[in-house]
Amino acid sequence: MNHDSYPDSYIANILHSVKSIAMIGASAKDVRPSYIAMKYLLAKGYEVHPVNPGQAGKEILGQMTYARLSDVPAPIDMVDVFRGSDALPAIVDEVLKMEPRPGVIWAQLTVRNDEAAAKAEAAGLKVVMNRCPKIEYGRHSGEIGWNGVNSRIISSKKPVLQSGYQALGIRTRPQ
């Protein structure tokens, strides 16, 4: 995968297929980007399991926090990384040992490690780096346009309405 520029279909299909997410580096502070992304992903119906040794045993946004990935007592489809780029290799190694194994590793804005990504991809995982799932969900649903952001997506198809006011879902895209 070219990690400078992802095809829209690649991102949309990940966001459409994933159900459960482990968020490494989830913060309990409500103004941190990880907290904001977690709150949004929960509102969009994802199961989110916060992972943060400093918060282990406490709840963030009503979800139990675990010290390590391997402590999460549920299958994980995607690991979302709010840590520095240097932390990515060890996280990839940990993910590759998990059973069942998550299919996607997602690294947040500014987080990128091409070597670690290549290792994960060689093992069959999908990798996204230097992106935010909240922003990408907003782009692919059209919600982000409400705040004047350029989604770079043109479509004459019906947006996907979710229940409640001002809530749009992801549109799948032909691969």
Add this chain to the structure above:
Amino acid sequence: MSNSEPGFSTLAIHAGAQPDPTTGARATPIYQTTSFVFEDADHAASLFGLKAFGNIYTRIMNPTQAVLEERIAALEGGTAALATASGHGAQLLIFHGIMQPGDNFIAANKLYGGSINQFGHAFKNFGWEVRWCDPEDMGAIESQIDDRTRAIFIESLANPGGTFVDIKAFAEIAHKHGIPLIVDNTMASPYLVRPIEHGADIVVHSLTKFIGGHGNSMGGIIVDGGTFDWSASGNYPMLSEPRPEYGGLVLHETFGNFAFAIACRVLGLRDFGPAIAPFNAFLILTGCETLPLRMQRHCENALEVAKWLKDHDKVAWVSYSGLEDDDNHALMKAYSPKGAGAVFTFGLKGGYEAGVKFVEALEIFSHLANIGDTRSLVIHPASTTHRQLSPEQQVAAGAGPDVVRLSIGIEDVADIIGDISQALDKA
């Protein structure tokens, strides 16, 4: 849509607009409402805390306005945009996001007269100092930059003279000193020039002009290029420091490469209030769809008129960069190969008196203080738009007493030239 980048005319019609999901309305609806219902208290808290995308109150955002914002962001190649009640409103919000009291910025002295007033007088009360520069004297510009300089501001195609500015040279100086380049792209429109491609970090427009194009609606817009690192220097605390208004949220780390547009909205528009009316946003969007066609015709007509004027006995000089022997022609070819725009100035041999007679004798041209209308427009800058400047400032701005400014419309060019011809006979 495939992943290939759509062309300019496709973006001018489609970017930001989707069919309405409940009614199927294909044109963008006018959301003529002040407020938007919250799903529950938690949803309201998320919206107010910038944790969810969505609408709260039309002073801060509105779905019709949002389509306009995404449309212009796409046309300029930016990451996001914020529409405002006017271009002046847009400029206020930009500088509010960048400047602290005691800071200064560099601005070209060849600018729209309204901008010269805003920067030189109104901004003084905020403790923001403007330092004027001759856009052709790069050495002098650099010598004015000090440790409190926070930005450089230029017009891509300067009003009223119609001269193109070397955007790349300005971008180089700005970035060497770790400050953003702000470009007013009103006169060129993104059809002719896309400043972000040449190194601009922020683009601002009066949408009232070519983008709306029909002289019926006021509007302005800020486009975030997504290119500037607001956290590198510590000089832009509105973006790089925790904001007390939002419980300590840091806008740059939270919103990444579209943080500036968000800052202008949630710190500037929210608290100063120059919101665009949804109806104006709708009219400007409608105008925007034909921007490529109109700009092409504006440029073709203007070139023909300029050539015709140049050969007229009563005309002393014509300043139009589309003319091959114009001093500015090489820059125009480099930055705006599709045309030289619709606005230019000329002088009559008969001076001020002849200029006044000429303006009064025109029948098709309208004598008014706007540009970029479908209609051909004329004005005498020294007595109107640039009236409040000193005589020296007027000359520096290309608006001396003998100067007549034309904004060539998209009527039949034979009728435009015919009108000028009969008026020159009476001048």
